[in-house]
Amino acid sequence: MEDFSRRLAKEIYQGDVFELAQNHLLGACLCSRIGGKLTAGIITELEVYVGSCDKACHAWPNKLTPRTATMFRAGGCAYVFFVYGMYNQFNVVAGPEGTANAVLIRSLEPVAGIEEMQRRRKCENITNLTTGPGKLCQALAITRREHDGTDLGGNLLWISPKEKEYPFVARPRIGIDYAEEYKDKPWRFYIPDNRFVSKK
DNA sequence: TTCGGGATCGTCT
DNA sequence: GACGATCCCGAAC
Numbered sequence: 001m002e003d004f005s006r007r008l009a010k011e012i013y014q015g016d017v018f019e020l021a022q023n024h025l026l027g028a029c030l031c032s033r034i035g036g037k038l039t040a041g042i043i044t045e046l047e048v049y050v051g052s053c054d055k056a057c058h059a060w061p062n063k064l065t066p067r068t069a070t071m072f073r074a075g076g077c078a079y080v081f082f083v084y085g086m087y088n089q090f091n092v093v094a095g096p097e098g099t100a101n102a103v104l105i106r107s108l109e110p111v112a113g114i115e116e117m118q119r120r121r122k123c124e125n126i127t128n129l130t131t132g133p134g135k136l137c138q139a140l141a142i143t144r145r146e147h148d149g150t151d152l153g154g155n156l157l158w159i160s161p162k163e164k165e166y167p168f169v170a171r172p173r174i175g176i177d178y179a180e181e182y183k184d185k186p187w188r189f190y191i192p193d194n195r196f197v198s199k200k
Numbered sequence: 201t202t203c204g205g206g207a208t209c210g211t212c213t
Numbered sequence: 214g215a216c217g218a219t220c221c222c223g224a225a226c
Binding site: 201202203204205206207209210211212213 | 214215216217219220221222223224225226
């Protein structure tokens with residue numbers, strides 16, 4: 001039986017965003033207990049966004065708006081936004097307060113609450129439950145309205161540290177063609193040879 | 201297996 | 214008023 005009671009330490013979130021993404025979030029377990037149901041999955045794919053220089057980042061160039069305000073908070077909380085009129089996307093805020101760095105979680109390997117995920121997603125196929133940023137929010141019941149800014153050290157939404165090391169590869173990010181010289185930066189990281197990745 | 205369109209609304213111009 | 218850090222489904226190959 002897996003134990004999801006541990007929490008990633010606060011200081012780790014407030015360090016370098018790439019270090020956080022590569023060495024701490026990839027392979028860790030994203031957990032939610034929403035509506036009384038525990039759902040959790042191992043993070044298999046993610047993308048890094050850097051507010052100070054990265055044209056693909058919502059908060060570039062360090063632009064604080066009502067939408068991006070949570071990204072400027074101290075690392076360790078959730079930045080959840082809404083796109084395409086129907087999907088939510090979950091990010092982990094990184095770095096010290098006043099900086100706008102985030103890690104978009106793109107894909108999970110389901111490990112707990114799979115039946116609840118199937119109900120929420122109206123889908124039986126395990127490999128289609130959490131392989132995409134919009135899908136995993138639906139599976140874990142994460143929404144901008146309810147969870148933007150949520151502390152990731154609590155009991156609603158949290159991250160349990162990885163229990164072993166995983167290899168990872170670096171590739172360009174998805175869906176940011178407008179980002180000019182930043183669109184080809186290999187800031188998407190995923191665990192190779194894992195079925196639960198949205199795009200190879 | 202790949203491609204293209206539609207759904208749908210918060211956010212910024 | 215335009216445009217997405219997407220997803221799903223159906224059509225064509």
